[in-house]
Amino acid sequence: MPVQLQHIAHARSGDKGNTVNISVFAYEPEFYQLLKEQLTAERFNAHYRGAIKGDVQRYEVDNIQALNFVAHGALGGGVSRSLSLDNYGKALSAAILGIEIDVPEELLGKLRGF
DSSP: OEEEGGGTEEEEEEEETTEEEEEEEESSHHHHHHHHHHOOHHHHHHHTTTOOOSOEEEEEEGGGTEEEEEEETOSTTOTTTOSOGGGSHHHHHHHHTTSEEEOOGGGGGGOSOO
16 A cells, blocks of 8 residues: 555655755664665755756665665755755655655554554
């Protein structure tokens, strides 16, 4: 069943210059496995529909059940250069929580806020 990411994980962000760093933390170990399978760097980048102009790297941080994405060219040149306030790290990390992840029926009882 497709479920918004916000029900299986939370996100944190940071930005520096024209690069944003977004980490997605699974609420449950089973959810982390789903994230590793479905939330690729390519899918992450595609979710922003061209707002990210550079490469996206994904790092798996298994010991804390997190994926860390580093997106280059994501901030319109950086805070001091861009007129677009919506592109900063916090807005981008909130936006990723709307992406849909396929969750098996047996895990639906573990969803948060669903």
